Amino acid sequence: MLSKRITSIQSSVTGIGLAKCLKNPYKAESNPNGIINAGTAENTISHDLVAEKLSTIEPPSKRDIDVLKYHDYTGLSPLKNTLCSFLTKYSKAHDQLDPDKLVVLNGCGPCITALTIVLSDPGDAWLMTTPYYSSMKNDVGRLPLAEIVSVDLCSQTSGENGKPFQLTVDKLEDALEQATQKGINVRGLILINPHNPLGDIYSKELLMDCLHFAKRHELHVIADEIYMFSVFDEEAEFTSVLSLEDLPDPDRTHFTWSFSKDFCMSGVRCGVIYSWNKDVVSALSGIAFWFSVPTVMQVTLKSMLCDEEWVAQTYLPTNRKRLRNAHEVMSKGLAKIGIPHLARSAGLYIWADFRKLVSPLTFEAELEVFYELIDTGVYIAPGQAYYCKEPGWFRIVFALPRDIQDQEDVRPFLRRIDKDVITKYIPFADRISPKKYPNILFVTA
Structure with a gap:
């Protein structure tokens, strides 16, 4: 029998989302219909810089035998x-x-x-x-x-x-x-x-x-x-x-x-x-x-x-620039499809307001939207995963892999949200009516 401590551990919402992504991961070339992971708390935006740097570091040799002790x-x-x-x-x-x-x-x-x-x-x-x-x-x-x-x-x-x-x-x-x-x-x-x-x-x-x-x-x-x-x-x-x-x-x-x-x-x-x-x-x-x-x-x-020159001159400024650009693209993309969000200056995430899609405004309905997004091919984590006391908020990771960052216009997963989810919950005729939904950013063109 397993211990009570272990048996009390249950799968989390974020664990469910990650598991589905691992089974069917998005790849721009080989699996464009896979699930796009914008929910896992990772910065993958500068993997290329780190991988290149690590490839130049020699492993410990005979002179470094102490590392084996x-x-x-x-x-x-x-x-x-x-x-x-x-x-x-x-x-x-x-x-x-x-x-x-x-x-x-x-x-x-x-x-x-x-x-x-x-x-x-x-x-x-x-x-x-x-x-x-x-x-x-x-x-x-x-x-x-x-x-x-x-x-x-x-x-x-x-x-x-x-x-x-x-x-x-x-x-x-x-x-x-x-x-x-x-x-x-x-x-x-x-x-x-x-x-x-x-x-x-x-x-x-x-x-x-x-x-x-x-x-x-x-x-x-x-x-x-x-x-x-x-x-x-x-x-x-x-x-x-x-x-x-x-x-x-x-x-x-x-x-x-x-x-x-x-x-x-x-x-x-x-x-x-x-x-x-x-x-x-x-x-x-x-x-x-x-x-x-x-x-x-x-x-x-x-x-x-x-390698202080690499850290100061290459990695840190490049990673910050990439984060800044990715945040700007994500923020503009969310505004374009009518999703309000907090504009902040740090981290890897955007805290986004999906409350107009959650009806009734409950955590149960929030979870339904979460699964709807997964079925659409998008994984973002609902606010209940972060113990938010208000239903309807989602965390979106914008520090995504370069094959997603390099897509033209709005990222593929934003297009999926717009086409398959937002239109299901808010008809287009209503979406372009700021009087009916005053808390959402609207694009009429």
């Missing part, structure tokens, strides 16, 4: 040193990062899991804004056996400068107070910045407000900055916790990042934790055995980052 499970010193130099430079860190405060583990998800194991007991909870990255519930829950207390954000705006799904400290305070009244022991706050799936970048002021909130309540903060180098708007300003000169509570502040999104290397499985708390780092070393990264991969990644 047991090693420090928190990461090889050469990689730690290189990562500290890299992160110091590109995060604009106030001080040079210390390799003794850095831990290398097999992905950002495992980094979150390891931190929550170290910082919380089974039954404890962590604050997170909804919607949030769907796997975070598993990262916090499956091994650490902790819970997530939702800080619910909504699409309605308030105030002169309000925007949809806006985080405020007041919302954090309310969620914490409600959890406390229920007897829930909240241990910390997890901030994804830039955000998945919203694409928001938290201002320095808001970031500091959140850190001060955590200090007031003696909460740990995990700053997940996995998209820190995927800020594609040249005028957008991103503030890393690593750059803050006056961290309110360094001993309770912990940074995570990985190669998966920013370097198009989700299969490589290498992430990092930086913590100013020596006891936390020591505790992480005690469980790193279960989360370690193969030494050969660490040597390869170290060599890649050491």
Whole structure:
């Protein structure tokens, strides 16, 4: 018999979508009628640059025989040193990062899991804004056996400068107070910045407000900055916790990042934790055995980052330019077929409003639209996969493979949505009537 822990795990909506894509994947030349995957959280837009670079890196030779032995499970010193130099430079860190405060583990998800194991007991909870990255519930829950207390954000705006799904400290305070009244022991706050799936970048002021909130309540903060180098708007300003000169509570502040999104290397499985708390780092070393990264991969990644000219002059600017262009094409394409969406400056996703297609406006009907899209040959994930409290929102990945990016006009999957789904739910005569559907962007030509 399997354990209760395993048998309680059920297939997620995103798992269903990915499984269908894997069985019938879209290929521009060989399988043009396959399912287009715009739902899986991957950046594949610069795979060619990374693959070309990796092909130039020689594998370990006889001189590097030590990589075949047991090693420090928190990461090889050469990689730690290189990562500290890299992160110091590109995060604009106030001080040079210390390799003794850095831990290398097999992905950002495992980094979150390891931190929550170290910082919380089974039954404890962590604050997170909804919607949030769907796997975070598993990262916090499956091994650490902790819970997530939702800080619910909504699409309605308030105030002169309000925007949809806006985080405020007041919302954090309310969620914490409600959890406390229920007897829930909240241990910390997890901030994804830039955000998945919203694409928001938290201002320095808001970031500091959140850190001060955590200090007031003696909460740990995990700053997940996995998209820190995927800020594609040249005028957008991103503030890393690593750059803050006056961290309110360094001993309770912990940074995570990985190669998966920013370097198009989700299969490589290498992430990092930086913590100013020596006891936390020591505790992480005690469980790193279960989360370690193969030494050969660490040597390869170290060599890649050491080519500073390639990183600074080729990869980072090209990847950002491609993300910027892909976002622009996707945004314009969605507007053309009448799908409102949030305009944001970072990440790999667009948070899109399909509420006019979801009738009645329920999560059950949202799921029907999800399956309708799959049948049409399009996989995008519904908001319920990200614990959004409002039905009708979908996350669309725009960092798609180049064979899709290079298609003329609107991407094939946008044409499929327009032809096979939108026209089914909203007749064309109604679609061009802004008075009837005032919240949708219309194209009359």
